[in-house]
Structure formats: structure tokens, C-alpha cells
Amino acid sequence: MSDTTTPKENLVMNHLVSLSYSEELTPILERYVDALIDGRIVGHKCPQCGRVYVPGKGYCPICVVETTDKDEFEVSDRGTVTGFTIITPVAYYGQTETEPFVYASVLLDGSSGNLGGQDIIGVAHDQLHSGMRVRAVWKPPNERTAEGVSNRGWGSVASVIDAFEWTGEPDADRSVYEEHIF
Amino acid sequence: MSQPRVVESTLEFPYSRSLGPVVGGFLAGLKEHRILGIRSADGKVLVPPLEYDPNTGDTLDELVEVGPAGTVGSWTWVDAPTPKHPLDHPFAFALITPDGADTAMVHAVDAGSIDKMSTGMRVQPRWRDEAHNMIDDLACWEPA
Ligand SMILES: [Zn+2]
Numbered sequence: 624m625s626d627t628t629t630p631k632e633n634l635v636m637n638h639l640v641s642l643s644y645s646e647e648l649t650p651i652l653e654r655y656v657d658a659l660i661d662g663r664i665v666g667h668k669c670p671q672c673g674r675v676y677v678p679g680k681g682y683c684p685i686c687v688v689e690t691t692d693k694d695e696f697e698v699s700d701r702g703t704v705t706g707f708t709i710i711t712p713v714a715y716y717g718q719t720e721t722e723p724f725v726y727a728s729v730l731l732d733g734s735s736g737n738l739g740g741q742d743i744i745g746v747a748h749d750q751l752h753s754g755m756r757v758r759a760v761w762k763p764p765n766e767r768t769a770e771g772v773s774n775r776g777w778g779s780v781a782s783v784i785d786a787f788e789w790t791g792e793p794d795a796d797r798s799v800y801e802e803h804i805f
Numbered sequence: 806m807s808q809p810r811v812v813e814s815t816l817e818f819p820y821s822r823s824l825g826p827v828v829g830g831f832l833a834g835l836k837e838h839r840i841l842g843i844r845s846a847d848g849k850v851l852v853p854p855l856e857y858d859p860n861t862g863d864t865l866d867e868l869v870e871v872g873p874a875g876t877v878g879s880w881t882w883v884d885a886p887t888p889k890h891p892l893d894h895p896f897a898f899a900l901i902t903p904d905g906a907d908t909a910m911v912h913a914v915d916a917g918s919i920d921k922m923s924t925g926m927r928v929q930p931r932w933r934d935e936a937h938n939m940i941d942d943l944a945c946w947e948p949a
Contacts, residue, residue: 633824633825636822636824637819637820637821637938638821638939639819639820641815641816642815643813645813646814647810648809648810648811653810656810716817769810769812770812771814
């Protein structure tokens, strides 16, 4: 044993925590993805209160009742922008965007909840506003995959829909989206 | 019925941590193939070194060289390592007390086979080819 002196150099440890998940989708998400690849967006409609969850959850958390394939309900691929953020990206680890981009919530016609994190095209950033009517810009059928859909989230449409495009229709009435601004 | 889809996803969190004099001293030692502990107020040598005395909470700063050989205490055999494990073939996780230390550190022992493992066995460090300021600069231990 010998005493040692403390080094002057201040060392830095670079560490990457990396967690990889491999999961089988639930039967409900399987049907959801099958429909997405087919160009349809489906959820479950609660038989008691009529709320439509996209994708279906297998239950209505408000009524605490089960929902099944029998409650499957197709919503439109058109909807209303309820809220949005223009994000100016900083170059943090994993950020691939370099220019300001849109992160919008879209309330699809027929759905009771927003689809989050959507790009809106066909309109300048400074013209974006709640109430805008938009429609899905689908990827070509052979490019649609299940990537990004997980049992842990609300599902995603990023692997089948590139963005939502302004339809040019008049804005939706405020009552359509005022309870859904997020 | 067709096979369910399996989806893959990866979450990653990069950390960059300034190590300071004690943990930094320990890793600077590993870079020179030396194992450093720290002397606590009651004279015991703690390995890896702590920045504070676990009994009194006082700041500690007397780094002490230990080892390089050590003795295995308890251990467990890992028969089927995952990609996250330190070795890509079966190995043991063990509590190893370096010579001159009063505490044991958890590390991997590359013994080749479970038959070579025993409590009380003597081991020596194997060093990583190129240090990168992490605990696996001491790549693993091997039978001495
Ligand atoms: Zn309900």
C-alpha cells in the first residue's frame, strides 16, 4: 500500500443509457396497425358514453367498461387543429430536425381525443391557428409499417402518415375544438 | 392466425458527468493500471472510493493504492450473457476484495467455467486496452 496524490486532471465520464424494447403488439393494436396500413384509422367507441378512443384501449377509462372488436369504429382521416407549437430545435442527442417545425394536435372527425405531435403542411408557420381544417397525407401503401406503435403509448401514425395538410375549408367552429386545446 | 407483430424501439439517455477528485482519482488510477481506495476516519480502506465517510459524513481525500490481486467473496454465475453484460461469454459476477481493502467491489470474473469459481479464490485484474474513464477500464478479473 502506498499513499497517492490526487490527480489534477478533472475526468469526465460519458455514458449512454440505452434501453431496447422488443414487444408483441396487443390484438387491438394489431388490428389498429392492419387498418393503418390499409389506409384507415380505427379506434373503439364506448358502448356506454360514446367516446371514441384512437387506438382502442380495450376499455373506457371513464365508464370502466370493456370494449372489444365489436366496438371498433373508423374515424376520418380529416380533422381540426386544436393546438400547436412551432419548435426551434436545439441540437440535443437524437434530434434530427435542424429547422423550426410544427408539433400540432389534430382532432380527427369522429374521434374524442387528439392525435399529438403532427406536422401541418400547406400553410406558413405564422398562419397556423386552432380550428384549421386538415387532412392526412398518407405514405404510399408499400411504405407503411408498424414502426413507432407501442403497447406503452397511445400508438402513432408517423409510420403511415407523413403530415396533415390544410384543406382550405373554412375553420371549424370554436365549439369543435375548445375542449381539446392542448 | 398470423404471428403477432414484434416492434422494436430504443430509448437512449446520454450522460456526461464531471467526476471530481475522488471518483476521478479512482478512474485516473485505473488508466495507470492501479486500483485506488480511500481511507475512512476509522482507518478502513473503501474500494471503490467514496467521497464521504459512510459513518460520519465527513469529506474523505486520502486515496490509497490496493491490490492489484484480490479475493472473491460471494459470486453468481451468468450462463447466458445479454448484450448489456461486460463479457460476451459465460462469466461470474462476484464481490472482490482487493488486497489491502476493507470492502468488496462488484465486478465480473472471467473464469471460463463455473467449475473454476469458488469463494476465497484469488483473482487479478485484466485491463481494458484503451481506457475510457469508466469502471470497465478494469475490464474484468481473472483467476490469479
Ligand atoms: Zn365510456
